[in-house]
Amino acid sequence: MRELLRQLIRVQEIDERLARLRREAQDIPARKERARSRLAEREAAFARAEAACQQELAEIQRLEKEVEAARATAARLRQQQFEVKTNDAYRALLHEIDTLTAHIRQLEDAELERMENVERYQRALAATRRDLDSESATVERECAELDGRLATMDSELARAEAERTAAAGEVDPDWLRRYERIRDHVGTLALAPVDHGTCGGCHMRLPPQAVHDARRCEQIAVCAFCGRMLYSIEALA
Numbered sequence: 001m002r003e004l005l006r007q008l009i010r011v012q013e014i015d016e017r018l019a020r021l022r023r024e025a026q027d028i029p030a031r032k033e034r035a036r037s038r039l040a041e042r043e044a045a046f047a048r049a050e051a052a053c054q055q056e057l058a059e060i061q062r063l064e065k066e067v068e069a070a071r072a073t074a075a076r077l078r079q080q081q082f083e084v085k086t087n088d089a090y091r092a093l094l095h096e097i098d099t100l101t102a103h104i105r106q107l108e109d110a111e112l113e114r115m116e117n118v119e120r121y122q123r124a125l126a127a128t129r130r131d132l133d134s135e136s137a138t139v140e141r142e143c144a145e146l147d148g149r150l151a152t153m154d155s156e157l158a159r160a161e162a163e164r165t166a167a168a169g170e171v172d173p174d175w176l177r178r179y180e181r182i183r184d185h186v187g188t189l190a191l192a193p194v195d196h197g198t199c200g201g202c203h204m205r206l207p208p209q210a211v212h213d214a215r216r217c218e219q220i221a222v223c224a225f226c227g228r229m230l231y232s233i234e235a236l237a
């Protein structure tokens with residue numbers, strides 16, 4: 001039974017390695033996707049900030065035009081001051097000019113404020129752009145590494161599969177089938193070591209008889225709780 005257990009443990013080790021490799025290979029496209037969408041989100045945020053900055057610039061242009069128009073009106077009103085006939089009309093014009101001048105000052109203040117905003121936006125955008133460029137390079141490198149890993153995994157998988165075929169070929173077919181049935185039922189580990197009187201698979205305390213059987217190796221002991229085949233590391237050493 002010692003030899004059979006050693007053969008089965010060998011098959012199990014290869015099966016675990018195969019499962020690990022397959023999980024890793026399956027996970028690679030999702031990891032690439034996550035990296036790319038992380039970058040896309042940041043790029044979208046950058047585009048939004050850039051659009052906000054452009055809007056601010058457009059608003060400055062609009063304010064400038066408004067200031068120009070108001071100044072032209074004020075100039076025209078000043079011209080009219082020389083042409084009015086009555087004091088009342090003169091005072092009315094004066095009042096209109098004062099109101100317009102105050103309005104122009106307000107517009108200019110608003111324009112200045114927006115110009116300061118634009119400067120702040122542009123500084124922040126330049127810093128964000130630098131971050132984005134380095135993040136983009138990181139993501140590309142990450143994806144290239146993952147592609148490289150996937151390429152080497154093909155040969156690792158093929159090698160492990162060949163090892164599996166060879167190792168399984170040495171095991172008695174009935175025992176191999178039994179091993180596979182338990183493995184498919186409980187997960188990857190069909191064989192578990194006895195660990196301080198407990199099953200190394202489900203960690204339940206084993207009856208002394210099962211521990212004894214595992215040590216003697218005259219028959220295959222089975223965990224009554226999870227159904228795994230048990231072995232004693234000392235007995236196989």
Ligand SMILES: [Zn+2]
Pocket residue numbers: 192199200201202203204223224225226227228
């Ligand atoms: Zn168990």
